[in-house]
Amino acid sequence: MSEQPAPSPTPGPTPGTAGADAVSGSPLPAEIASALKRDSAGLVAAIVQQHDTNEVLMLGWMDDEALQRTMTTGRVTFYSRSRQEYWRKGDTSGHVQWVKSVAMDCDGDALLVRVDQVGAACHTGTRTCFDGRTLEVVTGTAG
Template identity: 55%
Template sequence: MFKQWEQAPRGTQLSLDEVLSELKTNEDGLIPAIAQQHDTGEVLMMAWMNRASIEETLTEGQVCYWSRSRQTYWRKGESSGHRQRLVSMKLDCDGDTLLLQVDQQGPACHTNRRDCFFYELTPDGVTLTTDPNSGMPAA
């Protein structure tokens, strides 16, 4: 269906149910979701969602993921207070990755860093680019 839909003109409306039914998920029914700060473009994290967490996020405006390690729903910031408010949700052209533009309150990473991408890989090795528990770039 995504091949057919990609030829549709801008402004075409599709049924949410129909699109969610066509998502390309893994064998566990999960789809990767990238969280991006809406006003800066900063990529914060990647997590997994399923149909129910997508629907809850769209309805409530509070981002809800599926925790593979805990096998339960994970409402970002539920215990830490570092919530993610949904600004927009987009789906890529293949229907296999979500992009969530969010308003992140506090650090996004469980290490209390601003984002989860703090390992920089180069041919010479790997460098940590931020300090733990600070959310600030390393000096």
């Protein structure tokens, strides 16, 4: 099932909004907004993980507004780079992501969103976006 976008009352990120300009107009608390390192489109990668099994479910993109919505509504909101609009996971499919926690990595350029996933996380209908997509690699061992 394909996710459909949620209504987008505010415009999406504008190229070049990374850095100081993004902080001044950000809906986020200043300490969070100033710590985020956004790409040239004003976005940060958001890794989504099942809170109780640590299963990595998917990767999405957030701007400041999507992160603020995620932090304050209990549901995960992403910014669609292809459609250039916000979408709340599960609004059309019923495959809701209930927020359990959000963490920023040490560099501020990635987020870890721990959720309680209802149904499939992937738009293809699989539990995770990584199911059945393992690449062959040479494995290593410690020591």
